[in-house]
Amino acid sequence: MRNFIYKIQAFMRGRYGFDELNMSILVIALIINIVGRFIFNFTARMIFRLISFALIIIFIFRMLSRNCYQRNRENEVFKPIFTKTVDFFKFNYRRFKDGRTHRYYKCPNCKAQLRVKNIKGKHTIRCPKCGNQFQKKIR
Ligand SMILES: [Zn+2]
Structure with a gap:
């Protein structure tokens, strides 16, 4: 061998x-x-x-x-x-x-994929790449 x-x-x-x-x-x-x-x-x-x-x-x-x-x-x-x-x-x-525990959003400014914990309510998400902030509602 x-x-x-x-x-x-x-x-x-x-x-x-x-x-x-x-x-x-x-x-x-x-x-x-x-x-x-x-x-x-x-x-x-x-x-x-x-x-x-x-x-x-x-x-x-x-x-x-x-x-x-x-x-x-x-x-x-x-x-x-x-x-x-x-x-x-x-x-x-x-x-x-991790589809159950997290949500994925695209940053509207730079299109980066953002991973957010799946917690009910209104959230302000801040993109770590470009600093852009946007609102998302998780039901
Ligand atoms: Zn961004």
Whole structure:
């Protein structure tokens, strides 16, 4: 087993490996693959399978690539999209998790998301980002 790991390490030396873009390509390929299995139409199912296969090829190509400079540049272009997507899911997961105890409001001035304790009554909310104050009523 240890020998096997050494062999993989030797094989991967100088190769690009794993990054945010590759992780996303793999996840998207898997999702397309799984969704494709539930499609009844033969042609559409084949197209899904083909796209999933193509993405896996790209994933393997990028992972084993020796042109680390180019792969890194691709990842840098992709990173902001990745961060935004992760933040979106993190935010909605949190919102879902404390939906009973907290309310979420957008600051009317700077559009920042504000998290407020769910207590009945009229509240003056102060945005910590821009200092703007606004009223909200929680029933
Ligand atoms: Zn604000």
